Amino acid sequence: MTARPYIVGNWKMNGTRAMLAEARAIGRAAARFPGIDVGLAPPFTLLHAMADEVPEIVVGGQDCHASAGGAFTGDVSAPMLVDAGARFCIVGHSERREFHGEDDAMVRRKAEAALAAGLGVILCVGETGAERDAGAAEARVAAQLDGSLPRSEGAAARLAIAYEPIWAIGTGRVPSGAEITAMHRAIRARLVALHGEGGAAIRILYGGSVNPANASELLATDEVDGALVGGASLSADSFLAIVGAANGLIAA
């Protein structure tokens, strides 16, 4: 674990204004954990209100368009996210790659657009179950990094990687600690190859079925610098239990 663990909740397509009460509860409690970077990525519709009402945490988008503006019906640009109060953006989530046909080149353009707007970026990578079974997990993730990692000057300082094995998302299944450590080491090697010294400091988060019961063990796994949490981030109680687990590890 790095000096500052990064625990981020991805609400996906969940949450109406009533859910802001959960975010406010998370914000109030986050003040008790000054050693942890706590973030939430709500749907676009809640971004501005959440950033306004919950200043104790960083709020981010789940996606952005690669262009700053224009005739792209239904899309949201990185400068718009900044205007709404976002400080980071998730790009390349497997659900975007699968349901919106986003390839590595597109993800890279989105990452560069987010950085150009002044946002931090959480770049998601991860293999399918079939790729892991075929022994191709590390090769798949290395290829995703080669194709989607932003390369612009200063990118490394505002970048985090989320390793999210697709077969672990929303399934209750998680890789073994040894599998996570091996993958995070392989990711680190690519980051250093592509970004030199800056690549050594990029935080690598684990995502996929992180919950209050397994958070301590997952966060204590070698080379894990934080977590990207889906379902368990939807209630303040379960998300805060995960933040508390991270805090217990840095306090230990």
Ligand code: 13P
């Ligand atoms: P779950 O925590 O629900 O498995 O989702 C993980 C995820 O996709 C976070 O981005």
